[in-house]
Amino acid sequence: MIDLAGVGKSFGAGAARVRALEGVDLHVAAGEFIVVLGPSGSGKTTLLNLIGALDSASEGSIRVGGVDISRAGRRELFEFRRRTVSFVFQSFNIFPGLTAAENVQFGIDVAGRGGVDAGEVLESVGLAGREDSFPHQLSGGEQQRVAIARALATGNPVLLADEPTGELDFQTGVQILGLLESRAAEGRAVLVVTHNREISRAADRVVELSSGRIVSDGPPAGGRARTADLHW
Ligand SMILES: Nc1ncnc2c1ncn2[C@@H]1O[C@H](COP(=O)(O)OP(=O)(O)OP(=O)(O)O)[C@@H](O)[C@H]1O
Ligand SMILES: [Mg+2]
Numbered sequence: 001m002i003d004l005a006g007v008g009k010s011f012g013a014g015a016a017r018v019r020a021l022e023g024v025d026l027h028v029a030a031g032e033f034i035v036v037l038g039p040s041g042s043g044k045t046t047l048l049n050l051i052g053a054l055d056s057a058s059e060g061s062i063r064v065g066g067v068d069i070s071r072a073g074r075r076e077l078f079e080f081r082r083r084t085v086s087f088v089f090q091s092f093n094i095f096p097g098l099t100a101a102e103n104v105q106f107g108i109d110v111a112g113r114g115g116v117d118a119g120e121v122l123e124s125v126g127l128a129g130r131e132d133s134f135p136h137q138l139s140g141g142e143q144q145r146v147a148i149a150r151a152l153a154t155g156n157p158v159l160l161a162d163e164p165t166g167e168l169d170f171q172t173g174v175q176i177l178g179l180l181e182s183r184a185a186e187g188r189a190v191l192v193v194t195h196n197r198e199i200s201r202a203a204d205r206v207v208e209l210s211s212g213r214i215v216s217d218g219p220p221a222g223g224r225a226r227t228a229d230l231h232w
Helices: 043-050 074-083 098-112 118-124 140-154 170-185
Strands: 001-013 018-028 031-039 059-064 085-088 158-162 189-194 204-209 213-218
Touching: 001 043, 018 043, 018 213, 031 074, 031 085, 031 118, 043 059, 043 140, 043 158, 043 189, 085 140, 098 118, 098 140, 140 170, 158 170, 170 189, 170 213
Parallel strands: 031 189, 031 204, 085 158, 158 189
Antiparallel strands: 001 018, 001 059, 204 213
16 A cells, blocks of 8 residues: 655755655555654654655665655645545644534545545534534644544555654543554554554554654564553
């Protein structure tokens, strides 16, 4: 589902040049639940942005869901962003002028998925009864769950989540991870970025980044745990 070969990314030029990713090779199959682990500044968000075609690589090739992102034209990228990838952003990026349900409905409409009920998806993230709340009436963790509901509702085959549990208490975090994991079990490729090593215990594979390079890629040490058995 996701194939990166020799991917590098630089920001800026001259003395201000930052090397955010270097020589990244990554293959993710449909149905895999991947946790990307690494300290602040290690390139996690940059990696997700490249996979989701929100930014372009400086070197290397990226194929996602059969689309060669490095070569795709405008129209193909537009279709790719609508129907192939869904994002949960580190800073939520939900619309402040839309209610919780309208934010989720927006995701459904953009992806062109009929028959998905925004209220049901909000219920699945624990926000039953908050459909008509605007983001400013919701806590940080509730806003994050609206962002997660919007991404889940699209039904797209690649789900990219940047620190999706960062604002959540432990119990809600485990519930959300369970939802993300179930999307992988349905055959989607799910990538979750986090600083939280405990979360990586529930992954099929843990990809560790350090200074823009993948330093390890394999099943969690000690075997895979169930999300319900995580503690932090
Ligand atoms: N648009 C940009 N312009 C310049 N430098 C950038 C840009 N985006 C990221 N960087 C730099 O690239 C490096 C990797 O950043 P990135 O946001 O991918 O890290 P991260 O692992 O997601 O960190 P965090 O855990 O703090 O979110 C950092 O040194 C960052 O300053
Ligand atoms: Mg980040």
